[in-house]
Amino acid sequence: MKIQFETELCNILNIRYPLIQAGMAGGPTTPELVAGVSRAGGLGSLGAAYMQPEAIREAIRSIRRVTDRPFAVNLFVVDMKDDFSRLAEVQRVLAPMGERLGIVPGGKELHSPDLFVEQFQVLLEEKVPVVSTAFGTLPEDAAKEARSAGMKVTTMVTTVEEALLAEEKGADVVIAQGSDAGGHRGTFDVAAHPSGANIGTFSLVPQVADRVKVPVVAAGGIMDGRGLIAALVLGAQGVQLGTRFLTAAESGANPVYQRALLGSTEEDTVVTKVFSGRPARGIRNRFIEEFDASGIEPLPFPSQNTATGEVRRAAAAHNDAEYLSLWAGQATRLLTEGERAEEIVEGVMEEARKLIGVE
Numbered sequence: 001m002k003i004q005f006e007t008e009l010c011n012i013l014n015i016r017y018p019l020i021q022a023g024m025a026g027g028p029t030t031p032e033l034v035a036g037v038s039r040a041g042g043l044g045s046l047g048a049a050y051m052q053p054e055a056i057r058e059a060i061r062s063i064r065r066v067t068d069r070p071f072a073v074n075l076f077v078v079d080m081k082d083d084f085s086r087l088a089e090v091q092r093v094l095a096p097m098g099e100r101l102g103i104v105p106g107g108k109e110l111h112s113p114d115l116f117v118e119q120f121q122v123l124l125e126e127k128v129p130v131v132s133t134a135f136g137t138l139p140e141d142a143a144k145e146a147r148s149a150g151m152k153v154t155t156m157v158t159t160v161e162e163a164l165l166a167e168e169k170g171a172d173v174v175i176a177q178g179s180d181a182g183g184h185r186g187t188f189d190v191a192a193h194p195s196g197a198n199i200g201t202f203s204l205v206p207q208v209a210d211r212v213k214v215p216v217v218a219a220g221g222i223m224d225g226r227g228l229i230a231a232l233v234l235g236a237q238g239v240q241l242g243t244r245f246l247t248a249a250e251s252g253a254n255p256v257y258q259r260a261l262l263g264s265t266e267e268d269t270v271v272t273k274v275f276s277g278r279p280a281r282g283i284r285n286r287f288i289e290e291f292d293a294s295g296i297e298p299l300p301f302p303s304q305n306t307a308t309g310e311v312r313r314a315a316a317a318h319n320d321a322e323y324l325s326l327w328a329g330q331a332t333r334l335l336t337e338g339e340r341a342e343e344i345v346e347g348v349m350e351e352a353r354k355l356i357g358v359e
């Protein structure tokens, strides 16, 4: 088998290396990180799901001031209807946490904004080269608009069935996310899979690659050149790395979060709904332990995310990693500290080249 780094994926996304930095909502993917990855020849992605539309526009312009290479903007495609019917019992779990952090959570009326239409409008107006989605496929009208604007679409999937649906709905690329992955499980229907589909990257990627015609990108626990080569052998045309970039020099992740990542092992993460109401993989901490011990079921997404926001913001202000969401994949022993995005991309490619004897 001849391993090639310049795959069809590279042609579609107009990138040199088959390496995507995952869009990670919540602040880690600064414009400097995204631009650094794209400048190095990969595809940087802005995790824009929780950003206000005008903040997305500003970030896009900041990326473009540094690089003219393609990049992606990542959004959630998900029902944003709130259900706060059990808020009082959830707040009874959050109250002692808030007290420890010097706040009284629950003082304000809560509401989760549904920003997708305005966010997507900014992506269209700014002619973003690639739009990537999590939790679902682009709505039909948005997919049509993206196509007419010449934008490429990537959709994250966690089962073969989701991959086939994404292809049918016009995705140019599917990102096959194994259960090793950090952050939210991309599973479309969490009512059917309450913990997210639980298929590891090594099992998922070849099965998806055998069934869809569009290029497949492997995600979940991939950190270095070994992971890239393994993914290509399994039938992927590229890789998407999230956790690896959280400790990059340009990462916007809170320094205490970065310390927790660097001090963690493959045994430290769990899939939990306690932060957002959707299953996501992160490092076990006191927030997770106390919520689990309460026996209270988290609210559905996005209401749980909104309800826990005050505690998480207070924890960030106090540099307290015990009450932050510490999203992480299962391969954190392979993290490096403080490398620049370009060095990470070059390092992965260099190791991959050496492994297959290509200089």
Ligand SMILES: Cc1cc2nc3c(=O)[nH]c(=O)nc-3n(C[C@H](O)[C@H](O)[C@H](O)COP(=O)(O)O)c2cc1C
Residues within 6 Å of the ligand: 022, 023, 024, 025, 028, 047, 048, 049, 074, 133, 134, 156, 177, 180, 181, 182, 183, 184, 219, 220, 221, 222, 240, 241, 242, 243, 244, 246, 327, 328, 329, 330, 331
């Ligand atoms: C901190 C963090 C935040 C994430 N946020 C998003 C997101 O907003 N959108 C998305 O499509 N994927 C998100 N992901 C998942 C990534 O797309 C990817 O599937 C995952 O990082 C791959 O596993 P790895 O972390 O082991 O590399 C996130 C992952 C992490 C670690």
